Amino acid sequence: MFRKKAGEVLIDLLIQWGVDHIYGMPGDSINSIVEPLRKAHEAGKIKFIQVRHEEAGALAAAAYAKLTGKLGVCLTIAGPGSIHTLNGLYDAKLDRAPVLAICGQVESDLLGTDFFQEVNLERLFDDVAVYNQRIMSAEQLPTVVNQAIRTAYTRHGVAVLTVPDDVPKFEMEGDIRYTKPFYVKPQIMPELKDLEQAKQVINDAEKPVILAGKGTKGASQALIDFAEKIAAPIVLSLPAKGVIPDEHPLCLGGLGQIGTKPAYNAMQNADTLILIGTSYPFNAFLPDKAKTIHVDIDPYQIGKRYPADVGCAGDAGKTLEWLTAHIKAKQDRSFLEHHQEMMKRWWKKMEQEEADDSVPIKPQKVLRMLNQVAHDDAVLSVDVGNVTVWTARDFRITNQQFILSSWLATLGCGLPGALAGQMAYPDKQVFAICGDGGFGMTMNDFVTAVKYELPIKIIVLNNHKIAMIKYEQEVMGNIEFGTNLVNPNFAKFAEACGGIGYRVEKVEELPQALEQAVSQTKPCIVDVIVDANEPPLPAKITFAQAAGFSKHMVKELFTEGKLDLPPI
Template sequence: MFRKKAGEVLIDLLIEWGVDHIYGMPGDSINSIIEPLRKVQDKIKFIQVRHEEAGALAAASYAKLTGKIGVCMAIAGPGAIHLLNGLYDAKLDRVPVLAITGQVESDLLGTDFFQEVNLERMFDDVAVYNQRIMSAEQLPAVVNQAIRTAYTKEGVSVLTIPDDIPRFEVESEARGTSSFFVRSEIFAREFDLEKARQLLERAEKPVILAGKGAKGARESLLSFADQIGAPIVITLPGKGVIPDEHPFCLGGLGLIGTKPAYEAMREADTLVMVGTSYPFTGFLPNSAKTIQIDTDPSQIGKRYPVDVGLAGDADKTLKWLTTHVTRHHDRSFLERCQQHMKQWWARMERQAENSSTPIKPQRVIQALQQVAHEDAVLSVDVGNVTVWMARHFRMTEQQFIISSWLATLGCGLPGAIAGKIAYPDKQVFAVCGDGGFGMTMNDFVTAVKYDLPIVVVVLNNHKIAMIKFEQEVMGNVEFGTNLVNPNFAQYAEACGGIGYRVEQPGDLLPAFQQAVSQTKPCIIDVLVDANEAPMPAKITFGQAAGYAKHMVKELFAERRIDLPI
């Protein structure tokens, strides 16, 4: 009677779980897994990346976009170590990812053999499930448990598989388990709902802060906002939960947010946090009554004091509140916020229409807006580019992903690769700074190899520009932020893609229009103004004083003037 080897069983189980592609780099300690994977390329496609970090970032991005588990693979030692950054991105943004890593053979463990690393210890902090496979018979149950745990705990599962295990046959007495998971339906206690209702009845200046957890609850969120007359402020991970130009939307909050959102929070007497555990509490009201809605009770009150916690699904909770709270007829606070937002958009429009050179970053986002479809996927990197996209790109139905909690440079390109694999018929853009793109640009050839016609937009100012601004706000002289970049358009051509170099504002829109019509991966390399600071919506005295101090230091540094003792 034919019995399958453990490597074959592993691949069969991944297929049962609906996995259709894996990001990775083949190598000696996973060759016994790569071989059975090779035989089922019609069911699970192997996406060979050029760096395992990009594979892990792509797996995390795929999970963010689809809700399905992202899978990445690496050899023991260096390959597994390279996965860590992408896995921490998945952990902090709470999405399901499975990492499969090789290991030295079982009888060599503990001998300090070539490429042997204590992977269980290394992955202990990042993983919600972290196991080394000890036998072929153990593998089926552990694989199922790893994937089930990643889904239910919204995190990273790691399976470390010694090189000999996949070659062993799985005996018939191996423990059998189920290849599926179930979700629970969470709803807040009636006692807590009633407390929230009473608090909302007394609200005169309510504000809603909506995060990622409110996605999928758009209609109930808008109905609730209308019922209580509240503007909606959006966190960065929640961008797109409602359209940016919706009458209730005040945009983002914090250093990358809008002035109307900042002002609304200053005035608010009642705050409703929906699906967010917002960390920058200095931007939240000082003394507002606060209601927090979250499916995870451990997040409620974790970072900001709340008066009422509602542990429940956002959609169902908001529907209950809308039904039970008396409609607020005084719309004066909401209308004042809306007027401020109209003025803000007019200000953003003026910035985007600036035709000076070097090109203003805001103008690049305006060009992107003109060609992006309603259902486009936007994978945004970290840095100043985050500010420009958060403030200036007006979301409608697009999907927006970013490394929101880890904020790791280099996430833009892997996210776009994952986006095109997930949605081959949609436009997919990577919007990157030159610093972020430089971190993972080697995997542009991965997009070329697999015929993924993504459009990579590089805001090229030869600077780590956000750090330049941070140094200046501290009152310091800029240091260590200059970059020496290649011509990214020529790089695209060298890789087998298509490149556009844009130095004049008038060439921006034609370059975008040509790029989105291509069937190959493209890079639009835009030379932008390095001195365009991502100024906060509201500048504090400390920031202004620090910037002034920096300017004085720059003056003396440039003229080499010695200050008197």
């Protein structure tokens, strides 16, 4: 009778599920998995991408899932390797991305003996995982693998399989019962009574505003048609940037610290708020008094953070299509037109800031120039910090894909996201837009891009500071502390790794550096020295922020002896 080892069956199942690559690092507790993976890799059935840190592998798996909707997979050893994955797995959990983590473990007969690198992995992953199971036998493996992957897809989260190192070596009978490696994706519609109630609220609205989240991805046209019919401006949550083009006539951009003034103004004056596919957390930027409709495929999210008058639990696209077909067309478009005029003035203001040719280079200038060399279908992996603000405000997305660590907001996500982007879309331009703080956290995996010939382009906004924290300290009225960074020359680092580097210190050097970078077939770093004192001011500055910043300035003047005291 034909026999296979359990490790071979594991790899076969991943291939049947459509997994075409895995991020990871080999080690002693997964060698019995790595061997069948090697054979499949050499046969061209699945790729193994060796990362230099397991956190980068988990972040890349999460980014791949966000970009494609497909399962991201990472492989790691027991103990320290598994611990390293936690940050990337929490990123996947909080952004609801389907990820499978396969974690080695000490052999079965050594469990509970405090053996070398033994960690209670089921307890470690208990909070992060929607499915968390140790494989106990070869016979159990096929069903558990299928259940783990199906759960990751259906519950939009992280599945963790802990595999003791002896289990993949066991032989399996050829007639062992398998479950099928597939899942069925439903189309969910709200109840008719909820749709009718939403229709009535929309028909009565005079100043409707839409806040669209990432749940509207794949429903762009339905969103536009709906907004056009009710004359409602569209505000986008940060993860939804790119759902419609930034300069679309209906788009008011983002909201909050990274948002636009027209979006803030529309929210403050709205009489009806329509939340679609978002669980927006910052209530201070939402209307104080407005009738609220909340559309989400997950009923748990409806009314979770902001009081909803009407809830519609269903697919965003299908729900919007029904509403568009049944609501009245709004004749009075003055509210929309007023904010469209405001948005035109906002873009002119942004253009003035982006035209500033002073030195140090303004970060807004970098994003403006990047817009000119980025293809319409490029992938942007954006790190966390001030760089998020500048990209959200100053990069005008047309059809590009935009990903970031949204809910966890973990520094260091930019480079791993670009690795995943290039794996997902080998023929597209892929950019990582990073601050120097974020890039410094995962920069060692630039050599991964070199090794696998992934021509990613890293744009580093280098101000030698953790600049967002500097600004936060100042807004609190405190003196900046602990935010200075000592950086290498990132361009020379790129060259030392076998890539290509460009150092930009003058505005006139920037266009050529970006044009040369996008023409290269090797991974590149464009290291741009930018102004550390350019504050990421929110669209609406509160009195408390202004007062805090003023207090900070007075403290600085006294501390540095810049303010003469009157004689006593």
